[in-house]
Amino acid sequence: MGRKYDVIVVGGGHAGCEAALSAARMGCSVLLITMDMNKIAQMSCNPAVGGIAKGQIVREIDALGGGMGLVTDASTIQFRMLNSSKGPAVWSPRAQCDRQYFILNWRYLLEHTPGLHIWQDTVTDLVIDTFKRRTKGYDHVVRGVVTSMGAEFAASKVILTAGTFLNGRLFIGRNSAEGGRIGEPSSLSLTEKLAQFGIESGRMKTGTPPRIDIKSIDISRLEVQLGDENPGRFSFLNVPSSVQTNVEQRCCYLVHTNPKVHSILKKGFKDSPLFSGKIKGIGPRYCPSIEDKLRTFADKDQHLLFLEPEGWNTNEYYLQGFSSSLPMDIQIEAVRHIEGLETAEIFRPAYAVEYDYFPPTQLWPTLESKQISGLYFAGQVNGTTGYEEAGAQGLMAGINATLSVQKRQPLVLARNQSYIGVLIDDLVTKGVDEPYRMFTSRAEFRILLRQDNADCRLTKIGYDLGLASKARLDLMKDKYGAINKIVSILDGDTVSPKSFNAAVSAENITEGKKASALLMRPDVALNDILGIVPRGTAIKETISKTEKAHPVTDTADGIRLPFRPYGFSPVGKNSLGSEILSAAETSVKYRGYVQREQIAANRMARLEELKIPQDFDYMKVTSLSMEGRMKLMRYKPQTIAQASRISGVSPADISVLLVYFGR
Numbered sequence: 001m002g003r004k005y006d007v008i009v010v011g012g013g014h015a016g017c018e019a020a021l022s023a024a025r026m027g028c029s030v031l032l033i034t035m036d037m038n039k040i041a042q043m044s045c046n047p048a049v050g051g052i053a054k055g056q057i058v059r060e061i062d063a064l065g066g067g068m069g070l071v072t073d074a075s076t077i078q079f080r081m082l083n084s085s086k087g088p089a090v091w092s093p094r095a096q097c098d099r100q101y102f103i104l105n106w107r108y109l110l111e112h113t114p115g116l117h118i119w120q121d122t123v124t125d126l127v128i129d130t131f132k133r134r135t136k137g138y139d140h141v142v143r144g145v146v147t148s149m150g151a152e153f154a155a156s157k158v159i160l161t162a163g164t165f166l167n168g169r170l171f172i173g174r175n176s177a178e179g180g181r182i183g184e185p186s187s188l189s190l191t192e193k194l195a196q197f198g199i200e201s202g203r204m205k206t207g208t209p210p211r212i213d214i215k216s217i218d219i220s221r222l223e224v225q226l227g228d229e230n231p232g233r234f235s236f237l238n239v240p241s242s243v244q245t246n247v248e249q250r251c252c253y254l255v256h257t258n259p260k261v262h263s264i265l266k267k268g269f270k271d272s273p274l275f276s277g278k279i280k281g282i283g284p285r286y287c288p289s290i291e292d293k294l295r296t297f298a299d300k301d302q303h304l305l306f307l308e309p310e311g312w313n314t315n316e317y318y319l320q321g322f323s324s325s326l327p328m329d330i331q332i333e334a335v336r337h338i339e340g341l342e343t344a345e346i347f348r349p350a351y352a353v354e355y356d357y358f359p360p361t362q363l364w365p366t367l368e369s370k371q372i373s374g375l376y377f378a379g380q381v382n383g384t385t386g387y388e389e390a391g392a393q394g395l396m397a398g399i400n401a402t403l404s405v406q407k408r409q410p411l412v413l414a415r416n417q418s419y420i421g422v423l424i425d426d427l428v429t430k431g432v433d434e435p436y437r438m439f440t441s442r443a444e445f446r447i448l449l450r451q452d453n454a455d456c457r458l459t460k461i462g463y464d465l466g467l468a469s470k471a472r473l474d475l476m477k478d479k480y481g482a483i484n485k486i487v488s489i490l491d492g493d494t495v496s497p498k499s500f501n502a503a504v505s506a507e508n509i510t511e512g513k514k515a516s517a518l519l520m521r522p523d524v525a526l527n528d529i530l531g532i533v534p535r536g537t538a539i540k541e542t543i544s545k546t547e548k549a550h551p552v553t554d555t556a557d558g559i560r561l562p563f564r565p566y567g568f569s570p571v572g573k574n575s576l577g578s579e580i581l582s583a584a585e586t587s588v589k590y591r592g593y594v595q596r597e598q599i600a601a602n603r604m605a606r607l608e609e610l611k612i613p614q615d616f617d618y619m620k621v622t623s624l625s626m627e628g629r630m631k632l633m634r635y636k637p638q639t640i641a642q643a644s645r646i647s648g649v650s651p652a653d654i655s656v657l658l659v660y661f662g663r
Contacts, residue, residue, distance in 0.1 A: 005031045006405045007398070008145055008155040010123045012040040014068070014387040015161035015379030015394030017106050021067050022398035023159075024116035026466045028405055031153055032110065033119045033145065035165070035184065041071070041106035043099050043387065044164070044181050045208045046318050047310050050094035050234065052082060053438040054388040056419045056451045059093070061388075061395055062235045063458040065468035065557075067109050068391045069234035073241035074561040075101040077250040077312055079231035088586045089447045090440045093232055095241070096252065098311035101563040112559055121147040124189055126158065128197060128372060137614060138373040140197050157401035159376040161394055164206060166191050166356035166381065171273040172349060173327030182351055191356045198371050200359055203281035204435055205274075206385060207289050207323035207352040210331055212307065214317045216345035222253035222307065230578075236455040237472060238576055239556045245569045253307040253317075253340075261337045262294055262301075268330035273352065279325065281354040284385045284435040289323045289352065290334075305338070312565045316347050325352035357383045360427035361635055365412040366400040367393060367424065370636070376401050383432035384423075392420045393427075399465060411465065414608055416445045416601035417457055429635065429645045444604075447590060447597045452583055456480055469557045475550050479580060482546045486584040489535045490516040490526075499532040519588045526585040543577040550576060607641035610661065614638070621660055628653035 007023040009016045012034025020032040034040060049072040050058055062069030078096035110116055125146040131139055144154035165180030165187040178186045191201050227249035233241035243249045272291055273279045283289065288296065293303055306320040324331055328349045335344050360382040362370055367382075369375040378397040379390035400410050413421035422443045427436065440446045449457075459476045462468030494512045501508045506523045515533045518524050530536050554560050554570030587594075618624060618632040627648045637643040640661075644654045 004144075004154040004156075005029045005117075006155065007031075007157045007159065007401050008033065008153055009159045009161060009398070010145060011161035011163055011165070011379070012037070012118075013161060013163045013379060013390060014041055015163075015390040015397070016159070017041045017110060018061065018066050018068065018391045018394035019159045019161060019378055019398035019401075020110060020116055021113060022065070022395050022467055023402045024113045025065065026399065026402040026406075028115065028402045030116045031119055031155070032116065033121055033123055033147065033153075035120070035122050035187075037107065037118060037120045039103060039184075040110065041103055042181070043097065043102060045206070045323075046308060046320050047097050047099040047102070048094060048308065049097055049387060050092065051388075052090070052092045053419060053440045053442070054386060055082070055093035055234070056440075056449060056454065057388040057392050057423070057438060058234050059236070059451045059454040060418050060420050060458055061391055062237075063454040063468070064395060064399075064462035065459075065465075065472065066391065066395045067106065068388070070237070070239065070556050070561065071102060071105045071109060072097060073233045073235050073239065074105045074564060076231075076233070076241045076243050077309060077565070078227040078252065079233070079241065079243055079249070080228050081232055088450050088452065088590065091451055092440070093234060093451060095234065096227075096250065096308055098565075100311055104563040105561045108561060108563070109559060119147075119151070119153075121149050121151060122185075122187055124148050124187075126190065126193055126375070127152070127154070128193075136373065138371075140371065141373040142375040156405050157374045157376065159378060159394070159397045159401055160190070160381055161377075161379045161390070161397075162187055162190065163380045163390075164353050164355040168353055168355040171279060171325045171352040171354070173268065173271045173273070173325070173330070176273065176278065180353065180355065182348065194358070194372075199362060199369065201356050202359060202383075203354055204357050204380075204383060205279050205281035205283040205352055205354045206380075206435065207283065207325060207350065209290075209319045209322040209324065209350045210335060211310070211347040212317045212319055212335070212341070213345040213347055214307070214309070214315045216343055217341055218343075219253060221340045222255060225252040225254055225306070232575075235556065236459070237475065237556045238550050238552055238574065239554060240552060240570065240575075242564050242568055244573070244575065247565050247568055250309045250312070252309070255305045255307060255338050255340050256302040257290070257305065257338060258302055261334050264330060264334040264337060265291060265294060265324075265326060268326040271327050271330075273325050279352060279354050282434045283352075284437060286437050286439075287323070287385065289325060290321070291324060291326055322350065323352075324350040326350070355380070357381055359383065359431050361429070361431040363428050365424060365428050365638065365642075366404075366410045367397040367428075368400065368404075374404070380435075382427055383436055384427070385435035385437050389423060389436065389438055392423055396420060396424060399467065403465075411461070414605065415443070416448060416604060418454070419443060419449055422449075425642065425645065429637065429642050430647060445597050445601050447593050448601060450586070452579070452586065471557070478546050478549055479576070479583075482542045482580050483584045483587060485542050486539050486580065487516070487587050489533065489539055490514070490519060490584070490588055493534045495529060495532055495534075500529070503532050504528045516588045519585065526581055543580055546580065547574045547576050604641055607644065608639050610640040610658075612637060612639060612643065612657075612661075621656065623656045624653050625650060
């Protein structure tokens, strides 16, 4: 087409959107190529964002300056903070979204980002050159892409975010067809092209459940699941979500399978492509199909399912927990034997999709290919599952592609900095043998990586990159300035026994104690003692001053996302004060745990600083185990810490490396 871009992003899913947005905001000329502009950031599976550990990832994306948090808030129809009865290390925000608003808001954001262009087409080939002489460790370099309509686009960097579309195949019972999603064609030939340059691929499988017409059933018979009474949001900017003002949240519903449903489903096992061997790809362990559940948990008489709305103005509901590849008639019969769904009409059946992925150990921590210079991979093509994991990878691929174009140092987030760092390190160091899903248990330092402090950890990094705005940085600084001042007051003020015993229904005290010491008691909350802290007025003034400096707005980074529910008012209650108080309370209550975990994180950071030359020959270190040598030669870790996380590399091997490198 006669034009060269800095970055080309192939695929307009969650990874592609974040990659394109980050690269453009950081100053690159960007081309996003997508099969269908009307399905940008399509929520192919359930219309929800966040959940256990996933919510933390979305808050980290937002803290760095990405788009998923703001788009989710604008599209939210129900919000819940999961695990709120447990400690704050595992609190995880989750939002049910309007599927169409999510697409429209993402498209609006991309179309109004300077330097970002969109082209609707299918990429069928990559333009890859071979160096005459090995250059910077590479034999090959990507130069651009070719599309099905014959267009050729040149670029310095290409980011592949093709989702489930690479040689995708759909399955319903004995029937199968090419496709990455139902009604949408596969992307062919790219896997074969990459194989020519030594890039390995495999097959994975995912699935989606049937969609129910809610007007065909009597919802009064169903158990209701409401959103939080005081809903939160994902973005750290003071822009209210759609359910934080005067709009009532949509309800979800709980239903259960039963022995009759199970017997009907088992009738279809003989036609299941999952059990017949037609599907060879590995499915997600933590989001199994209903037929997988029946085989794995054969002793269970029932399984919990969720009916979740797909939007504000639709009767389409998603039956979460019932993904399947069983024949259509079996699915419908089984659904109609679920109590409460006897009269259910189905909009579309469940189906499975099998697709190509590329083992992520073939990538550097920047998500750049080890075989082809300038080619980056992000999202489900790396063997992950979930919008949040995909968005995080897209963000980091976009950042690092841009930094490479601008000849700046790459950004690799550490495991003690973010869940995003844990995610990418797990992928490139350990690889995957099933679709990877993030959990809080995967993070060694989850007390440090809470959902409420992602801005403290990452916003300055995003600002220095040119990704996060000055308004974000100023808000973060003022917020934590207020938090630190409140903590200082609590550490300095003494509460008398008379005041405490009269105000708080907890075990009495006999002598004056610091407010922070009282707050460390599990049965005492900050709101309980706020009125009896001597400088309680100063705390309130600090909050008021911060809220006045950062009033509620409907504009984020100069853009107002327009697709909101009918009746939405941008004027909502300023929740910044409650966020500050909650963060101050968490800071005091968990201070000892945080300090202990920070010591462990610092210890690991020292190993992260011990770099290993990329051309180092491990085979010559005969005191390493043979398995260790082979694994180290294959994965080529960049640091001692990364080497220690490779399966098959023993602690003894790490000790040998430390001695070898003079440590």
